[in-house]
Amino acid sequence: MKSLKKLLTMSLIATAVMSTSTSISAAEKxxxxxxxxxxxxxxxxxxxxxxxxxxxxxxxxxxxxxxxxxxxxxxxxxxxxxxxxxxxxxxxxxxxxxxxxxxxxxxxxxxxxxxxxxxxxxxxxxxxxxxxxxxxxxxxxxxxxxxxxxxxEIFLHSSKKVQTLEDFQGLRLRTSGAWAEIASRLGASTVVMAGSEIYSALERGVIDAAEWGSPEMNKPTGFHEVAKYVMVPGVHQSxxxxxxxxxxxxxxxxxxxxxxxxxxxxxxxxxxxxxxxxxxDLAAYQELKDGKNEIVNLDPSFITKILEETMAWEDENAAKNPWFAKVLTSQRKFKEDMNNWSEYRLKIGESEL
The missing domain is CATH 3.40.190.170 (Bacterial extracellular solute-binding protein, family 7)
Known part of the structure; x- marks a missing residue:
């Protein structure tokens, strides 16, 4: 009888421990x-x-x-x-x-x-x-x-038309991260501010232009309401x-x-x-095209200059940062592997050959 009681007690204890463990495990998740x-x-x-x-x-x-x-x-x-x-x-x-x-x-x-x-x-x-x-x-x-x-992304929502490198120089631009450095090297006057402050800054003329996100992300911000020009393509954040x-x-x-x-x-x-x-993004961009904004395509020479300045910035960072060099080497190798992509794959969104 004592042995049976002992077994029952041990069983109850084990059940309680398992139940507690299950509860703890669930809570932890x-x-x-x-x-x-x-x-x-x-x-x-x-x-x-x-x-x-x-x-x-x-x-x-x-x-x-x-x-x-x-x-x-x-x-x-x-x-x-x-x-x-x-x-x-x-x-x-x-x-x-x-x-x-x-x-x-x-x-x-x-x-x-x-x-x-x-x-x-x-x-x-x-x-x-x-x-x-x-x-x-x-x-x-x-x-x-x-x-x-x-x-x-959209390259810029801007109160000034920007198409060439000359147009970009001196532009009071809201941006962040690597592009803030590269844009400064290209002659822009960069300002870092929270996203919640951009609309007001554009409206009051504190800044001339801002970059934020893709058409879908920019739509609810209302930037297009206070900045006439919309610059594409977004080579700053492809x-x-x-x-x-x-x-x-x-x-x-x-x-x-x-x-x-x-x-x-x-x-x-x-x-x-x-x-x-x-x-x-498809619908959001179409709304921009159908609205009161002017869509501006960047001059190819400006895009080339952005590419060149970006590569120079990359090389400088790779020379002093092993991790930067490791990731950059991998991405550049991948880009080389992608070179023949356009030879056998049609471009997305093109309806004509």
Whole structure:
């Protein structure tokens, strides 16, 4: 009888321990996602898509709550929020850490870099994903991988017509990151300001022009209402990616299957974002064409000068930064491999041969 009671007691204890462990495990996977975004497609569509994919692929084991910028920490210091553990993961733009290392500009997308489609090929087939993860882990102590694709941006919304290098020189331009450096070298007077301040600055003439995002992203900003000219193509940001970061301690606590859920969800989100943003850009750009703005195509000689200045800037950084050199070498090699693409593939969007 005593043996039976002992067995029952041990069984109850074991059940209680297992129940407690399950509860703790479930609680640990109620994760907070920090973002820099106050609203719009990157918050409401892309970040939420990732959270939904993780929940579905894990059969509900993960429950991720997406927070807008500023609610879990500084909107421009999301990496610190994740590294400290205030948030378990994030949806972020790596180039916000440009001041830590300019290599971030290559991984985020920069002037005369890779198109959205090239970025996806480089990331998943050209060795880009491995470099991205290694860089983030070494430099920022977080686990990170791309989880959204950025479309080609509008070059400028401007109150002044800009078509040539001469037009660009002296332009009071709102920008950020690598392009702020390169644009300054090309003669612009660059100003860094928060996105929320751009409309007012354009309207009051504090700045002449601003770059922000693709047609879809720019539409709700209203920049086209206070700046007559719209300059294309966006060679300053031909494409890029957003990332999802995971706290390193949390990542290490996951098993391989759980880690694969996060990786697979990120890859699915990249494809989703490419489809959604590419299609939304079509309608948003058509509205600009049909509206009161004047669409201005950059002079080819100006584009060539941007390419040349960008390469000079790249070479200077590669000479003093091993990580920058490693990523740049990989991307340039990939571009060489893409040289014969146009010989057998039709251009997207061209209806005539």
């Amino acid at each position: 109620d994760w907070r996602m920090a973002t820099p975004w106050s609203g719009g497609p990157w918050l409401e569509r892309d970040a939420q898509n990732f959270a939904d994919h993780v929940n579905k692929l894990s059969n509900g084991d993960f429950n991720i709550k997406v927070f807008p910028g500023g609610t879990l920490g500084s909107a421009l210091k999301v990496t610190e929020t994740v590294k400290s553990g205030v948030a378990q993961l994030s949806h972020n733009y790596i180039s916000y850490d440009y001041g830590v290392d300019p290599t971030t500009s290559l991984l985020a997308g920069h002037s005369s870099g890779l198109t959205p489609e090239e970025f996806m090929l480089w990331i998943y087939k050209g060795g880009g994903l491995e470099l991205y993860e290694q860089f983030r882990l070494e430099k920022s102590k977080v686990v990170a991988f791309p989880c959204s694709v950025l479309g080609t 494409g890029g990616v957003l990332e999802c970061q995971v706290n390193k301690r949390k990542w290490d606590s996951l098993n391989e299957q759980e880690q694969n859920v996060l990786r697979s969800s990120a890859k699915l989100s990249v494809f989703d974002s490419w489809l959604a943003s590419s299609y939304a």
